[in-house]
Structures are given as C-alpha cells and as structure tokens.
Amino acid sequence: MYIHELSDWPRFQWILGKLAASLASVRHRQGWLAGHMEALGIAPPRDANDSERLLEAGNFHEPLTSRRLLGWHASLFPAGRFGWSRSGKKSWRDDRTGPAQVLGGPAGGERILFEAPKAERLEEETHRFLGWFEGDSGIDPVLKAGLAHFWFVTIRPFDDGNGRIARAIADLALARCEKGPRRFYSMSAQVERERDAYYDILERTQKGTMDITPWMEWFLGCLGRALDGARDELGSARGRAVLTSRPGEIPINDRQRLVVNRLLEGSEGKITSSRYAKLVRCSQDTAHRDILFLLANRILARNPGGGRSTSYRLAAGPS
Numbered sequence: 001m002y003i004h005e006l007s008d009w010p011r012f013q014w015i016l017g018k019l020a021a022s023l024a025s026v027r028h029r030q031g032w033l034a035g036h037m038e039a040l041g042i043a044p045p046r047d048a049n050d051s052e053r054l055l056e057a058g059n060f061h062e063p064l065t066s067r068r069l070l071g072w073h074a075s076l077f078p079a080g081r082f083g084w085s086r087s088g089k090k091s092w093r094d095d096r097t098g099p100a101q102v103l104g105g106p107a108g109g110e111r112i113l114f115e116a117p118k119a120e121r122l123e124e125e126t127h128r129f130l131g132w133f134e135g136d137s138g139i140d141p142v143l144k145a146g147l148a149h150f151w152f153v154t155i156r157p158f159d160d161g162n163g164r165i166a167r168a169i170a171d172l173a174l175a176r177c178e179k180g181p182r183r184f185y186s187m188s189a190q191v192e193r194e195r196d197a198y199y200d201i202l203e204r205t206q207k208g209t210m211d212i213t214p215w216m217e218w219f220l221g222c223l224g225r226a227l228d229g230a231r232d233e234l235g236s237a238r239g240r241a242v243l244t245s246r247p248g249e250i251p252i253n254d255r256q257r258l259v260v261n262r263l264l265e266g267s268e269g270k271i272t273s274s275r276y277a278k279l280v281r282c283s284q285d286t287a288h289r290d291i292l293f294l295l296a297n298r299i300l301a302r303n304p305g306g307g308r309s310t311s312y313r314l315a316a317g318p319s
Helices: 016-040 050-056 066-076 119-134 141-155 162-177 187-193 195-206 213-243 254-265 273-280 284-296
Strands: 101-104 111-115 300-302 312-314
Touching: 016 141, 016 213, 066 119, 066 162, 101 195, 111 195, 119 141, 141 162, 141 195, 141 213, 162 187, 187 195, 187 213, 195 213, 254 273, 254 284, 254 312, 273 284, 284 300, 284 312
Parallel strands: none
Antiparallel strands: 101 111, 300 312
16 A cells, blocks of 8 residues: 555645754755855856756745646656657646556666555646645745655656656745745755665655655755755865965965865865865975964864864865
8 A cells, every 4th residue: 555545635645843953954055055155145056957947947935736747847858758648738647557556766777666546546636736835834944845845746747747746846945945046056966866765765665654854854855955065065165266366365275276176075084283284385284284274264074083084174164
C-alpha cells in the first residue's frame, strides 16, 4: 500500500523535535548567505536547469494555479508529446498506457519505486494540493517547500517532467520564504547531485505512513548542503575580489597574493605556515605574520585543530 492509498491521506505529519535543530541551522545559513552575498555584490548563480528557467517565467508572488502548472509543463515538452490530450488541449495524464510508475535504479535494472494515484483522482488531488500551497498552512516556509515537493511528486499529474516541476515548486516556496527571487544557491541542482539518495528516501516514504519525518530530515539536509556549497563559492568569490582589489582596499603583498591564488585554483586545499614559507620562500616568522594579516582581514580562516598541524583555508566571508 502506497501513502496516497492510506485512509488519512493527505494528513501529513512529522516530529518537529527531530527537525528543529536542522531547520534552525538552515534558516540561519539562508540569512547569512543572502546578507554576505548582497554585501559583496555577488550575482546569484545561473544554473542551466529547468527549475531556474520555469521560475523566470513568472514572478515568485504569482499564484501557483493549474494554468501555471500546465504552462510550465508545456514549456518543458514540445506540443504533441506529454501533457496534451487527443483534442490538442493541455491536460493531466490519463493513464492510457498504464498506471503512472516511478522507476529507479541503474539503467537496465530499474525497479518500481511507487505508483501514483489513478488518473481519475488527479483533478481533485491537484485542486487540493494547489489550495494548500496558496493557503496559510501555518507551517515554517522551509518545511512547506519540502512538503510541497513531496506532495506534488506523489500525485504526479503529468506523464513526464513531474520531478523537474516538483523541484521548481520547492524553489518557488523557498523564494517566497526569502521574500525575493534572488537566491544564491540552487536546491534543484543539489537534488540532482544527490539523485540516488533522493530516490531511496522517496521510495521509503511512499511506502510508509503519513509520518514523513524521514523525508523532511533528508530535505533539510539536502538544502543545508546546497547552502554550504554556495558558502564555499562565496569564499572563492571573496578571494577573487581580494586579488583584483584596488590599492588601498586590502593591501595584500605579493607573497600573500600568490598563496591566495593557489588556494583559489585548488592546487592547495589548505595551507600551513611551513607550507606557506616553502611556497613563497620566506622565513617562518614572515609566513606567520602574513597569515595573521590574512586571518585579521577574514581572507583566511583557521581549520579545526592546533599546534604544529594548524592549517588554514579560504574564509567563506566575514562572520
């Protein structure tokens, strides 16, 4: 029995106590990242993914309606393919070729992860989902994004493209959460990077109960990793800004510039004072003074640990 066949569908539940710490961490990182990216004048990343393209098609304040969903789907697939009825009008799937199944696993060895609700339920299910999405559900906006993704991909109203549209819906919810379309990370791209884990948790949740705590835990973790990736990019951007700074802004010397460049290129994952001295051919005392200056200006950050093994990395930006 799948989750949408349960008698209490779709009364989703989760244990907030298990999510509270992760949720607080994610919300803190969202605010931190947005503030520092804006302060440094760094443009949002432009992913060449469908989620970004779909969201650009309309303002994030624009209501999510059946018409908008059908428009999104039509933009993903040419006319005459998925999402079109015999009469030529855009429509939901009709299961003419059999039940809607989600497959996972390696090519040639796919297995059925779950089956979606029957086509005859789609009008009611989609109407209920959209009413909830545009209504005041009283839950945290980040959790709403996670539930919206899961709920939409469960009802699966189209023959294809449901995963991409579900990711776009989650990104839309996150844009509303952050009160602006300019986000400096891509949840959609992170889900794609974690595709195997995504299908695993999706299958387990679809075959479980209405308690979707495990799904929410995974979603928050995935979102956190997307934010961490953007934070790393901020460190690189800050390093590039240092290298191109005008005289008098952050007056780093040639030794410091060489080391920062090596860290930006990735040829040095971290640096110690002895490695610094060897790279720029200076004394340990000079290396130590140079590093202290880079730490004071938040260009470098100290890694955990200490003593002779103390190492440093590019900072992600001001704390």
